[in-house]
Amino acid sequence: MAKTSVTIIATGVANIASMRGAFHRLGCETVLTQEPARVLEDSLVVLPGVGAFGAGMERLRVLGLEGAIRERVTSGRSLLAVCLGLQLLCRSSEESPGIDGLSILDGVVERFRTPERIPQLGWNEVTAPPEARYLRSGYAYFANSFCARSITGVDVIAPATYGHQFVAACERGGLLACQFHPELSGAWGASLLDRWIAGA
Amino acid sequence: MITKRIIPCLDIRGGRIVKGVQFGNIKDAGNPAERAKLYEDQGADEIVILDISATDEERRACFSTISAVRAVLSIPLTVGGGVRTVDDARALLQEGADKVAVNTAAVRNPELISLLAEQFGSQCAILALDARSSGLMPSGYEVVVSSGKEPTGIDATTWARRAGELGIGEIVLTSFDRDGTGAGYDIPLLQAISTSVSVPVIASGGAGNVDDMVQAFEAGADAVLAASIFHYNRSTVTEVKAALAAHGLLMRP
Numbered sequence: 001m002a003k004t005s006v007t008i009i010a011t012g013v014a015n016i017a018s019m020r021g022a023f024h025r026l027g028c029e030t031v032l033t034q035e036p037a038r039v040l041e042d043s044l045v046v047l048p049g050v051g052a053f054g055a056g057m058e059r060l061r062v063l064g065l066e067g068a069i070r071e072r073v074t075s076g077r078s079l080l081a082v083c084l085g086l087q088l089l090c091r092s093s094e095e096s097p098g099i100d101g102l103s104i105l106d107g108v109v110e111r112f113r114t115p116e117r118i119p120q121l122g123w124n125e126v127t128a129p130p131e132a133r134y135l136r137s138g139y140a141y142f143a144n145s146f147c148a149r150s151i152t153g154v155d156v157i158a159p160a161t162y163g164h165q166f167v168a169a170c171e172r173g174g175l176l177a178c179q180f181h182p183e184l185s186g187a188w189g190a191s192l193l194d195r196w197i198a199g200a
Numbered sequence: 201m202i203t204k205r206i207i208p209c210l211d212i213r214g215g216r217i218v219k220g221v222q223f224g225n226i227k228d229a230g231n232p233a234e235r236a237k238l239y240e241d242q243g244a245d246e247i248v249i250l251d252i253s254a255t256d257e258e259r260r261a262c263f264s265t266i267s268a269v270r271a272v273l274s275i276p277l278t279v280g281g282g283v284r285t286v287d288d289a290r291a292l293l294q295e296g297a298d299k300v301a302v303n304t305a306a307v308r309n310p311e312l313i314s315l316l317a318e319q320f321g322s323q324c325a326i327l328a329l330d331a332r333s334s335g336l337m338p339s340g341y342e343v344v345v346s347s348g349k350e351p352t353g354i355d356a357t358t359w360a361r362r363a364g365e366l367g368i369g370e371i372v373l374t375s376f377d378r379d380g381t382g383a384g385y386d387i388p389l390l391q392a393i394s395t396s397v398s399v400p401v402i403a404s405g406g407a408g409n410v411d412d413m414v415q416a417f418e419a420g421a422d423a424v425l426a427a428s429i430f431h432y433n434r435s436t437v438t439e440v441k442a443a444l445a446a447h448g449l450l451m452r453p
Contacts, residue, residue, distance in 0.1 A: 017293070018276075018298055050320060119369050120202065143298075184276045186240065
């Protein structure tokens with residue numbers, strides 16, 4: 001039987017190796033792409049991302065991928081968005097004022113307002129509701145200074161707390177968007193990726 | 201709530217783990233990928249690899265070590281040692297590092313920090329700050345570089361603050377005086393740095409037992425780094441985390 005193939009959008013920022021490694025350990029092969037047609041049509045697509053919101057949106061625009069990602073989600077196909085990937089799906093971010101996000105998720109991204117240390121770097125507790133399709137409660141690895149405090153119009157929200165509550169992850173149809181890094185979240189993260197692959 | 205982190209540190213030379221005392225007197229301590237995976241299975245929250253290669257040949261071996269570790273590791277990996285440019289950092293990220301630590305080159309050229317933060321984000325740009333006690337510095341601690349061989353005349357708190365302004369995302373704070381001694385972390389150093397910056401601080405250098413780690417967390421550390429205590433099987437990560445949890449510290453189960 002052919003290996004399951006996971007398509008990772010190559011946004012140009014470096015550490016894709018962890019993401020690829022996580023899928024390889026689950027027995028998948030990974031393909032990097034910048035082609036709108038593959039982003040729209042491949043069966044399993046990941047929007048990774050580290051770095052700044054403005055630069056991330058600019059790369060999607062230059063690569064002509066905004067429309068493909070929007071259409072993919074609207075048509076109910078599966079997408080995994082990770083870290084900055086989740087933020088790019090929102091309306092806008094305080095990190096890059098005046099720049100529109102993909103507006104697939106109805107939420108805005110803001111800086112953590114807390115006396116806690118910034119960035120949040122480490123393992124935090126995620127609470128998933130029982131109706132979640134992919135998400136389960138557990139500890140996930142976060143590396144972020146910005147977050148969405150709320151997102152509306154989704155099926156499932158899994159919150160976490162860092163000074164205040166924020167969206168650790170959400171689900172809508174085939175879309176799974178995680179502020180944390182499932183690929184760096186040990187066995188818990190691997191089982192989440194496994195459920196996402198199986199459910200897509 | 202965010203948990204406190206336990207981070208085993210692998211010093212690598214020529215593709216093997218080595219460990220010394222006060223940055224010298226180096227001994228072999230095992231295979232990096234096997235050890236890293238063992239520590240993950242024991243509950244380690246991250247792994248740090250410091251490349252202490254002296255030659256180009258040893259450095260090339262370290263690159264294949266990083267990709268071998270990445271292949272088996274599903275927790276975050278920080279890599280440092282000899283990073284001088286944005287291209288050096290990118291190469292490590294491509295091999296599988298999630299965060300890159302800069303030390304000597306950043307002291308010589310602080311702009312390196314802002315370049316890394318711009319290019320890869322602050323969460324990816326880590327400062328390895330090595331300090332030793334010095335009566336000549338206002339804080340009592342001086343930054344040392346080149347594996348501790350070279351004093352800089354720079355106050356450790358001044359440098360930590362400056363690195364914070366330039367966009368560093370986290371500080372791995374190593375006490376040169378305590379490195380490899382098992383005499384406990386340098387608590388006044390840790391207090392001085394953790395109150396000077398708003399980014400997370402990882403205590404390093406001197407861990408001998410769980411009480412040392414409790415003291416480091418009480419002094420403001422967000423994570424503790426340890427090498428000898430784990431490499432020589434004095435304690436497992438599992439045992440250390442259970443003991444810290446018994447002290448009331450929040451640990452990832």
